[in-house]
Amino acid sequence: MKNIFTILAAALSVMAAGSCDSTVTPGEPDLTRREIVLSTSITAAGVKAAYPQTNTQLIAGETVNVWVDENTGGTVVPLYENFILTANGYGGLSGGAAMYYPQNDHTVDIYAVHTNAALADRQFPTGRLTHSVSASQRNLDSYVWSDLLLASARNIPNGSEEVQLVFRHLLSKVQVALVLEDGLGASDIVGIMIRNTRLEAGFSLNKSGSASSTDITPEGETADIWIGTDISPDFNAPAYNDAVIVPQILGAGSAFVVVELADGTRLAYTLKQDTSFESGYCYQYHITLTRDEISVTSQVIDWVPGGSVSGEADIVVD
Numbered sequence: 001m002k003n004i005f006t007i008l009a010a011a012l013s014v015m016a017a018g019s020c021d022s023t024v025t026p027g028e029p030d031l032t033r034r035e036i037v038l039s040t041s042i043t044a045a046g047v048k049a050a051y052p053q054t055n056t057q058l059i060a061g062e063t064v065n066v067w068v069d070e071n072t073g074g075t076v077v078p079l080y081e082n083f084i085l086t087a088n089g090y091g092g093l094s095g096g097a098a099m100y101y102p103q104n105d106h107t108v109d110i111y112a113v114h115t116n117a118a119l120a121d122r123q124f125p126t127g128r129l130t131h132s133v134s135a136s137q138r139n140l141d142s143y144v145w146s147d148l149l150l151a152s153a154r155n156i157p158n159g160s161e162e163v164q165l166v167f168r169h170l171l172s173k174v175q176v177a178l179v180l181e182d183g184l185g186a187s188d189i190v191g192i193m194i195r196n197t198r199l200e201a202g203f204s205l206n207k208s209g210s211a212s213s214t215d216i217t218p219e220g221e222t223a224d225i226w227i228g229t230d231i232s233p234d235f236n237a238p239a240y241n242d243a244v245i246v247p248q249i250l251g252a253g254s255a256f257v258v259v260e261l262a263d264g265t266r267l268a269y270t271l272k273q274d275t276s277f278e279s280g281y282c283y284q285y286h287i288t289l290t291r292d293e294i295s296v297t298s299q300v301i302d303w304v305p306g307g308s309v310s311g312e313a314d315i316v317v318d
Helices: 140-146
Strands: 004-012 035-043 063-071 076-087 108-114 129-132 149-156 162-169 172-180 189-203 217-227 241-245 248-250 255-261 266-270 275-277 281-289 294-302 312-316
Touching: 108 162, 140 241, 172 189, 172 255, 189 241, 189 248, 217 241, 255 281, 266 281, 266 294
Parallel strands: 172 281
Antiparallel strands: 004 035, 004 162, 063 076, 063 108, 108 149, 129 189, 149 162, 172 241, 189 217, 189 255, 248 275, 255 266, 266 312, 281 294
């Protein structure tokens, strides 16, 4: 099943007690209005991961940018613009002032994005944005920083007790599991690289479009992405090293996964045909390594179901 994030927005109705005066003291909650309260959860994924904590919640300290619009009968009016909410790691989101449903029967639209792109102001961005992935994804923070997520929910009734925002991964995921033979040990592995991809993703947000229709364009120069070097005992219990990459097409002959040994040898998995890495897909590589040979099996699995990719192995001396 797809690895997707969900946000639950619970509308809590609290009646003011002991007074008919609706005046609200600044800084205190408005007990006469229905508050929009947000919490997070993630639908469990069927794929193992280097960072399993990202399969259950947005990790503590990660932020999402949220916009809420009021539908006024054919048009929308912004209610809250670019509210930055922070995850607590246990499903909660907090930060900024409280958000309330309109005091009428109008529905609302909610939009949320997790990105490192620069958002110039509070208005919903209409221009082209640039999200980047890290060139070093050896740790959890840089991996999560690299992930681009988008969600929306439209025409939510004012009285809704729960609103579910389903986040879609807009980039691609690569997983590498490494099994060593020929007497190689963990100390022989200097690093694993994802090579020849562009690290910037150009995209635009569109209130009328779905997350899955968001167009991602690779930008910038190609660069190496260093990932973890965990070793698997076998492929029945793989220890994956994960990376988020920008969706793009790599040409035949591109060295894609490169393993560097302590003696300076670099063994590369090379694509033997043009390969498209698509938004929302996870590309998984099982690599068996000796001192002078690399053999690879590969498949595409959830984030989004897909087919297979193919390649060949060689020794890189540069």
